[in-house]
Amino acid sequence: xxxxxxxxxxxxxxxxxxxxxxxxLEKTILDGEKTSxxxxxxxxxxxxxxxxxxxxxxxxxxxxxxxLSHRIEDLFFYIRENPETDYDCxxxxxxxxxxxxFISGELENxxxxxxxxxxxxxxxxxxxxxxxxxxxxxxxxxxTEDEETAQANDEAAQADAKEDFGDWxxxxxxxxxxxxxxxxxxxxxxxxxxxxEGCDMENIRAFNIVYLLKKHxxxxxxxxxxxxxxxxxxxxxxxxxTAFFRTDLSEEEVRGFFSQEVFLKEYSLVQFEYExxxxxxxxxxxxxxxxxxxxxxxxxxxxxxxxxxxxGQSIISVNVAKLDALMDMIxxxxxxxxxxxxxxxxxxxxxxxxHKSAHQLHKITSELQDLAMSIxxxxxxxxxxxxxRIVRDMSRKCSKEVDLLITGEETEVDKNVIDHISDPxxxxxxxxxxxxxxxxxxxxxxxxxxxxxVLLGARNEGGEIQIFVRDDGKGLNKAKLLKRAKENGLLTKxxxxxxxxxxxxxxxxxxxxxxxxxxxxSGRGVGMDVVLxxxxxxxxxxSVESEEGKGTQFTVHFPMTLAIIDGMNVRVGNxxxxxxxxxxxxxxxxxxxxxxxxxxxNEMILFRGECCPVVRLHQIYGVRADTETISxxxxxxxxxxxxxxxxxxDELIGENQVVVKALPxxxxxxxxxxxxxxxxxxxxxxxxxxxxxxx
Amino acid sequence: xxxxxxxxxxxxxxDAQKNQYLIFALGPNHYGIDIKNVTEIIGIQKITKVPxxxxxxxxxxxxxxxxxxxxxxxxxxxxxxxxxxxxxxxxIVDLGNVSVGLIVDGVAxxxxxxxxxIVDTPGIEGDQNKFVKGVxxxxxEVKLLINCEKLLNDEDTDRLSKVRL
Numbered sequence: 001x002x003x004x005x006x007x008x009x010x011x012x013x014x015x016x017x018x019x020x021x022x023x024x025l026e027k028t029i030l031d032g033e034k035t036s037x038x039x040x041x042x043x044x045x046x047x048x049x050x051x052x053x054x055x056x057x058x059x060x061x062x063x064x065x066x067x068l069s070h071r072i073e074d075l076f077f078y079i080r081e082n083p084e085t086d087y088d089c090x091x092x093x094x095x096x097x098x099x100x101x102f103i104s105g106e107l108e109n110x111x112x113x114x115x116x117x118x119x120x121x122x123x124x125x126x127x128x129x130x131x132x133x134x135x136x137x138x139x140x141x142x143x144t145e146d147e148e149t150a151q152a153n154d155e156a157a158q159a160d161a162k163e164d165f166g167d168w169x170x171x172x173x174x175x176x177x178x179x180x181x182x183x184x185x186x187x188x189x190x191x192x193x194x195x196x197e198g199c200d201m202e203n204i205r206a207f208n209i210v211y212l213l214k215k216h217x218x219x220x221x222x223x224x225x226x227x228x229x230x231x232x233x234x235x236x237x238x239x240x241x242t243a244f245f246r247t248d249l250s251e252e253e254v255r256g257f258f259s260q261e262v263f264l265k266e267y268s269l270v271q272f273e274y275e276x277x278x279x280x281x282x283x284x285x286x287x288x289x290x291x292x293x294x295x296x297x298x299x300x301x302x303x304x305x306x307x308x309x310x311x312g313q314s315i316i317s318v319n320v321a322k323l324d325a326l327m328d329m330i331x332x333x334x335x336x337x338x339x340x341x342x343x344x345x346x347x348x349x350x351x352x353x354x355h356k357s358a359h360q361l362h363k364i365t366s367e368l369q370d371l372a373m374s375i376x377x378x379x380x381x382x383x384x385x386x387x388x389r390i391v392r393d394m395s396r397k398c399s400k401e402v403d404l405l406i407t408g409e410e411t412e413v414d415k416n417v418i419d420h421i422s423d424p425x426x427x428x429x430x431x432x433x434x435x436x437x438x439x440x441x442x443x444x445x446x447x448x449x450x451x452x453x454v455l456l457g458a459r460n461e462g463g464e465i466q467i468f469v470r471d472d473g474k475g476l477n478k479a480k481l482l483k484r485a486k487e488n489g490l491l492t493k494x495x496x497x498x499x500x501x502x503x504x505x506x507x508x509x510x511x512x513x514x515x516x517x518x519x520x521x522s523g524r525g526v527g528m529d530v531v532l533x534x535x536x537x538x539x540x541x542x543s544v545e546s547e548e549g550k551g552t553q554f555t556v557h558f559p560m561t562l563a564i565i566d567g568m569n570v571r572v573g574n575x576x577x578x579x580x581x582x583x584x585x586x587x588x589x590x591x592x593x594x595x596x597x598x599x600x601x602n603e604m605i606l607f608r609g610e611c612c613p614v615v616r617l618h619q620i621y622g623v624r625a626d627t628e629t630i631s632x633x634x635x636x637x638x639x640x641x642x643x644x645x646x647x648x649x650d651e652l653i654g655e656n657q658v659v660v661k662a663l664p665x666x667x668x669x670x671x672x673x674x675x676x677x678x679x680x681x682x683x684x685x686x687x688x689x690x691x692x693x694x695x
Numbered sequence: 696x697x698x699x700x701x702x703x704x705x706x707x708x709x710d711a712q713k714n715q716y717l718i719f720a721l722g723p724n725h726y727g728i729d730i731k732n733v734t735e736i737i738g739i740q741k742i743t744k745v746p747x748x749x750x751x752x753x754x755x756x757x758x759x760x761x762x763x764x765x766x767x768x769x770x771x772x773x774x775x776x777x778x779x780x781x782x783x784x785x786x787i788v789d790l791g792n793v794s795v796g797l798i799v800d801g802v803a804x805x806x807x808x809x810x811x812x813i814v815d816t817p818g819i820e821g822d823q824n825k826f827v828k829g830v831x832x833x834x835x836e837v838k839l840l841i842n843c844e845k846l847l848n849d850e851d852t853d854r855l856s857k858v859r860l
Binding site: 328329331332335575620621622623661662663664665666667670671672673676678682683684685686 | 741743744745746747748752755756757759760762763764792793794795847
């Protein structure tokens with residue numbers, strides 16, 4: 001159990017690192033399983049990861065995770081040391097994946113501030129059992145080996161924990177060689193630290209304190225001098241950890257420093273007034289034979305510092321909230337800029353130099369905007385990698401052999417898209433496996449290779465991102481789709497009039513399922529509609545292509561970014577609304593006879609032979625429009641996946657890029673409004689959600 | 696040690712704010728809201744109408760890039776609406792996770808009340824009562840102290856949001 005709330009940067013770091021590690025672990029494990037035998041590098045990799053996790057979780061005293069990873073480590077230690085051993089790779093993989101899920105769950109809890117560790121004993125027992133099975137008959141070896149492993153691991157964990165500490169300490173602030181600066185420091189201190197009993201790895205904790213102390217103090221000498229060994233740990237347990245240092249900080253500040261440390265049971269601080277006393281006290285420790293180790297001062301800190309610095313140079317992790325704030329600020333800047341440049345006070349003035357400078361300013365702000373956007377772009381790699389796991393689990397459950405091929409995983413999309421694309425994508429992949437691919441026998445009958453293929457890919461095309469899931473299965477059966485649609489009363493027009501596209505889009509209807517049996521994964525008819533809704537909610541759309549007997553491809557089309565869209569500003573009365581450019585088909589200036597009314601008074605407009613409903617914004621939003629006569633205004637024809645509508649407005653203002661902002665939560669979701677944006681003059685324009693409007 | 700000091704400072708600050716009320720006017724009546732909820736007071740701005748909201752939610756404004764819904768307190772209290780003028784203010788209140796602007800006729804004062812100076816609302820029948828959490832006495836005058844949470848979130852709005860879903 002941890003009370004680490006005072007230690008949040010450390011906790012954040014732990015969660016972040018561990019999450020990355022287990023992601024890597026999952027990938028390695030799945031790669032290994034494909035060859036049904038772990039290669040030496042893979043085993044080493046897994047061993048290394050478990051090792052790190054164990055070390056850092058023990059450091060943070062998450063006992064569950066640490067002991068679980070210890071068991072896994074034991075297992076792989078054995079496998080590593082006995083390469084001849086016969087083990088069932090899939091059993092091991094299952095176990096590891098279960099453990100990965102467990103750790104992920106724990107991390108999720110920590111992120112949400114829940115520190116009640118779940119019980120991992122059942123998993124540990126399973127792991128022990130597997131280890132015993134793997135070890136097989138030789139029980140005598142088992143006992144001794146277990147012990148050895150445990151001991152070896154224990155030491156290794158310490159080394160790891162220390163490495164981690166190096167990183168963490170780095171986090172706490174720049175730690176350049178400041179010794180020179182404080183070398184003339186006036187205040188001399190002796191501190192004796194006692195750690196909380198049972199907190200383990202006292203020597204590492206002491207090491208960390210020394211490391212942190214270096215930022216404020218110079219001439220640090222500590223006893224025991226060597227913090228690497230187990231003897232030093234025992235020594236600290238018995239006698240406490242003593243350090244001498246000089247610093248600029250006042251006594252109070254030093255006390256503040258130590259009171260922030262976790263796991264400190266107590267500490268005593270002595271300030272020396274005279275140099276001589278300080279030296280004498282130190283000398284008394286030098287003589288003390290019990291002080292473990294008299295080796296030369298360790299080179300470790302220096303080494304670690306360079307290491308940490310090297311790894312920190314190319315990539316840093318940044319809180320997304322900060323990026324959002326940056327985007328907001330740049331949005332503000334753009335607005336402020338246009339307020340200045342189009343200031344009414346400037347009208348009619350001849351300002352050549354002003355315009356030159358203004359142009360320069362505009363260039364810089366738009367470059368800044370592009371740059372800020374690019375910071376938010378993340379490759380799809382991790383999202384795609386997760387699908388391996390799903391395909392694996394699914395292919396086992398459905399007993400279908402499947403190859404998952406991935407292309408274009410380096411394609412970058414906005415962080416927002418990444419966060420929301422995972423679920424719909426998962427669904428599409430599951431569907432491809434469950435419905436798309438035939439069973440092995442069926443495939444053989446049809447002369448296809450018994451192993452099915454699912455292709456998951458992404459590409460960047462024409463200002464949009466396309467993510468596609470393609471299977472080489474049976475394809476969509478149009479007749480079956482139509483039949484099912486008729487049964488459910490989903491058909492809106494005669495069968496023979498439906499285009500191929502419309503037929504395929506039937507599967508996005510709520511409650512529509514062509515599967516005759518319901519499985520754990522799909523067939524309930526809940527899903528595709530949710531996929532569509534999620535994707536449309538992100539401003540994307542889905543298209544379906546299929547060929548019977550050959551396969552099906554779902555393509556998700558996304559704008560490059562969700563934070564900025566190309567919009568068409570339209571005016572109704574004195575209100576401005578923004579329509580996303582992507583949904584606009586055409587704008588027309590209709591003559592009165594194009595518009596027809598049905599008996600209920602609903603207006604329709606004839607557009608290329610199709611009847612589309614007319615949406616009068618002034619009626620919906622209750623604003624006074626310039627005109628209510630269709631022929632005096634403009635109708636913007638908009639289209640979403642399968643619906644068309646004509647939006648009646650007074651005037652088109654023009655096209656520009658707008659920064660999308662969400663409506664405040666207090667207002668809740670409003671149908672027909674996707675968000676709002678701030679226009680150049682500081683006023684707000686509502687962004688219309690065409691799917692909601694046409695509904 | 697530093698922690699303790701910081702906490703004391705915190706206490707001091709909140710002590711100073713305790714029982715302080717921002718007094719605003721709606722016609723002849725004065726109302727007070729707890730000052731710890733108030734982030735700032737701005738002049739009236741151009742308000743963008745948003746459909747499908749209760750009548751008293753006038754729309755949204757942009758406050759330095761932040762989108763904030765504004766509530767007309769007169770309409771909320773079912774007092775006759777008046778044209779906005781240059782005395783009209785928007786009080787930005789922050790309730791935990793939501794920022795909302797309150798449109799009022801004007802801001803009058805900041806007053807602090809001792810606990811003894813606040814009395815419970817007399818059991819008047821009527822709709823308004825649910826917004827008033829107490830009555831503060833200043834000399835012969837009384838100020839109605841408003842419960843901000845009630846002002847913004849009550850059955851009405853809850854029901855409305857449910858209808859939408």
